[in-house]
Amino acid sequence: MPLINRQLRLKARPEGLVRREDFDLIEQPVPELKDGEVLVCVLYLSMDPTNRVWMRDIPQYLPPVAIGEVMRALGLGRVVQSRSAQYQVGELVQGVTGWQDYLVLHESAKGYVCLPADPGIPLPTLLGACGMSGVTAYYGLTDIAPVQPGETLVVSAAAGSVGSIAGQIGKIMGARVVGIAGGADKCRYLTDELGFDAAVDYKAADFKQQLKAATPDGVHVNFENVGGEVMRAVLSRMVIGGRVALCGLISGYNSSERPSDDFGVIVMKRLSMRGFLVLDYTKTREAVQALGGWIREGKLKAEETVADGLENAPVVLNRLFDGSHRGKLVLRVGADVQGSK
Amino acid sequence: MPLINRQLRLKARPEGLVRREDFDLIEQPVPELKDGEVLVCVLYLSMDPTNRVWMRDIPQYLPPVAIGEVMRALGLGRVVQSRSAQYQVGELVQGVTGWQDYLVLHESAKGYVCLPADPGIPLPTLLGACGMSGVTAYYGLTDIAPVQPGETLVVSAAAGSVGSIAGQIGKIMGARVVGIAGGADKCRYLTDELGFDAAVDYKAADFKQQLKAATPDGVHVNFENVGGEVMRAVLSRMVIGGRVALCGLISGYNSSERPSDDFGVIVMKRLSMRGFLVLDYTKTREAVQALGGWIREGKLKAEETVADGLENAPVVLNRLFDGSHRGKLVLRVGADVQGSK
Structure with missing residues (x-):
């Protein structure tokens, strides 16, 4: 009698909380293994908030689970059949098993960790504190x-x-x-x-x-x-x-x-x-020297927009927000009798 | 004839763009200097977006400007009177001058930079590219x-x-x-x-x-x-x-x-x-060893909440969001005939 694999496949993208009806439960026979494949019986699934994100069709760090695809999830299973020298029957396998009873895994698949049959740690802990x-x-x-x-x-x-x-x-x-x-x-x-x-x-x-x-x-x-x-x-x-x-x-x-x-x-x-705030830099000599040097060398252009009149300060300030200036906006206040302006 | 100082003092907190009416323009004589004080004639005011933030009564990195206070602003001025050995008449002073014609500065005030009378850089640039x-x-x-x-x-x-x-x-x-x-x-x-x-x-x-x-x-x-x-x-x-x-x-x-x-x-x-995403850490041995060690030493408690049944996965996942579990939520899927559960 062939083994039957149950799979939960995403049927519709959930709105709010997840509903059972958002998934199809498919039953089908486990296929015969090919060379290099192992059959993993899923023992535990890790329930993670990120699972909920994977169900959403928004930009994220992995592709969203597609409609019709077995729901992606981390899990822990045991090798029950093996046609690979890399996995022995009885060993544990940790990785993306998906929401299903059995996973057919090729030995070349990345991201799976093989653990000894008795890891010395309770199996759920392998998905939690040690997972x-x-x-x-x-x-x-x-x-x-x-x-x-x-x-x-x-x-x-x-x-x-x-x-x-x-x-x-x-x-x-x-x-x-x-x-x-x-x-x-x-x-x-x-x-x-x-x-x-x-x-x-x-x-x-x-x-x-x-x-x-x-x-x-x-x-x-x-x-x-x-x-x-x-x-x-x-x-x-x-x-x-x-x-x-x-x-x-x-x-x-x-x-x-x-x-x-x-x-x-x-x-x-x-x-x-x-x-950051520039006021946290209390010693700015290095910066001012570099900036002045670049200006003298012609590598840095300094541009100012100069407005006039102390009494205009409130209105001139608004120019920062309407985009009507370029470079540094300064307000000329007093006549400089001793220096150049 | 005494010098007259004009000050723009915050009268009301602006809504949206700043209006001239949000400030009072006060004129008053410049006071006689005391020992250690210098009188700075403000030449240029720096118009900065952060000025607008300072007008708002919200938590920020400096106290908001109080109603009735001279509007806070960075500026550049020239020393026109001095009763301090640290500042000579003719030198430039950079720092918080405020929206006013004259600043009476005590030589002990922090955050002011004294520059030579001719700094070799256009004065507005001292507030911009070199400021x-x-x-x-x-x-x-x-x-x-x-x-x-x-x-x-x-x-x-x-x-x-x-x-x-x-x-x-x-x-x-x-x-x-x-x-x-x-x-x-x-x-x-x-x-x-x-x-x-x-x-x-x-x-x-x-x-x-x-x-x-x-x-x-x-x-x-x-x-x-x-x-x-x-x-x-x-x-x-x-x-x-x-x-x-x-x-x-x-x-x-x-x-x-x-x-x-x-x-x-x-x-x-x-x-x-x-x-960060844990999947970027491809070699997790160090972490797993440390975690396992702490568990064995009794320094770290691992707790799991175990639910049952593959068919319940969608509903069990919701428990992550309703707070009805503690520690790691896992779903037991298959009977483990070879190992401990």
């Missing part, structure tokens, strides 16, 4: 926005798969860690079971006050998973020069309209964005 | 988001005081430089007079197509002065891993409502924000 979720938290706090001992780290969606690990890594690194989660139970979980220094309930009416009270020295690093109003509140608490590891923006993933913030592109394109 | 505007462009492209030879740099408000210098510095550094400005005249100015490689007119109906055509290899560095729709268009053209020097967001400065984008706080607090 993509944990690895994401790890690199976010070691590479993207390293947190220093004594600094305050705020993690949103802190009771979730990535956030719960990120907060604990923050503690291991010596930071003061504040988690944001929904509801008193989760907040207690963060402080009492995971060892966070404080937890803030984003569903509480006094969320912003709670956040302020929990971050008396401001926020040095934000490990952000949520976006929207939660992120805005955290950003308003950040210290000058703070760092944000932008991991996810789950608050907007179910929306079919414009996202609730502008930060999505920073994740999708892995951008680095730095705000 | 705060040029210095801003310089550090933006050398410190905040350095641009490499051969990379594509896009500068918005490129015909303005900072943008025109930033684009030229980009050329000096060997980048391909694309400027965004309003109108065909300014675009010609950028390419024909300042040596930009291309210019794009944000007022044109086909702005986005122009931008795409001008950046065939994408955008590596964005020196951003504008924000809003212009910035969104540039971000959509950025390469993976691109860098943004966020200098200003002039498109929102006249608004009394919520800004047209979320990026303002990044400038005001000089934040660094980095988006």
Whole structure:
């Protein structure tokens, strides 16, 4: 009797929450393996916010799942048949399995990790703390926005798969860690079971006050998973020069309209964005010397638009916004009796 | 006959464009100098977009100008009286002069630069290319988001005081430089007079197509002065891993409502924000080993919420958004006949 593979294929792009009817459940026999192929029985599927993004027909870091395609998802399975020397029956395979019972994998496929039959770790943990979720938290706090001992780290969606690990890594690194989660139970979980220094309930009416009270020295690093109003509140608490590891923006993933913030592109394109104010550069001699040198060498053209009259300052300022000037807009105020004008 | 000082004092916070009526013009005699004071005759005022921000009663990097206070502004003046050994009559003084004819400065005041009577540079240029505007462009492209030879740099408000210098510095550094400005005249100015490689007119109906055509290899560095729709268009053209020097967001400065984008706080607090995707980390062994070690040492708690049944995948996925799980959400699909579950 042939094995039957069930597949969930995307039928329609969900609006808001995902519905069972947005997918077709197809049953078909597992095909005979060819040389170099292995058959993987899927044991666990990783449920990730990014799955929801993949269902949307918007620009993103991977192509959206096409209508009629098996839903893309990370998973963990066991090799049950093998015609490849690289995979032995009984070994575990981690990677994109999709929403189905069985995966036919060619040995040349990229992005799959083969693990021993008994990895010594509970299998669900291989998809969580020791899988993509944990690895994401790890690199976010070691590479993207390293947190220093004594600094305050705020993690949103802190009771979730990535956030719960990120907060604990923050503690291991010596930071003061504040988690944001929904509801008193989760907040207690963060402080009492995971060892966070404080937890803030984003569903509480006094969320912003709670956040302020929990971050008396401001926020040095934000490990952000949520976006929207939660992120805005955290950003308003950040210290000058703070760092944000932008991991996810789950608050907007179910929306079919414009996202609730502008930060999505920073994740999708892995951008680095730095705000700056020239007043932080207190010693500008190097810059002025370079600029003056380039002007003298003819490499840099300096142009000014000069308006006149102190009393006109308010109206002249508006020219910055109507585009009626070029280069630097300056206002001549006094007659210079001693120097050249 | 005593000298008369005219001052423009903020009377009401402007809505939209600034009006002359938003300021009182006060005339009063210049006071007698005390020991340590100098009298500076203001020659030129720097007209800067940030002046408009200072008029608004919103959180920002300096206190807003108070009602009744002389409008804050950078300027350049000449010492006309001195009771300080540090300033000689005839020397130039650069710093916050405010919107007034005369400034009484105490020698201990911070943030003022004293220049020789004849600095060898036209005075307006001291406020432009060799002043705060040029210095801003310089550090933006050398410190905040350095641009490499051969990379594509896009500068918005490129015909303005900072943008025109930033684009030229980009050329000096060997980048391909694309400027965004309003109108065909300014675009010609950028390419024909300042040596930009291309210019794009944000007022044109086909702005986005122009931008795409001008950046065939994408955008590596964005020196951003504008924000809003212009910035969104540039971000959509950025390469993976691109860098943004966020200098200003002039498109929102006249608004009394919520800004047209979320990026303002990044400038005001000089934040660094980095988006990331774990799939960019192709060798995750270090992370998995560290995570596994912490779990074994009891420093890291791994928790999973396990749901059942492939057919339930669409509905289980929604639990990520309703907060009904803790830690990692996984879906158990197949019975594991060979391993532990």
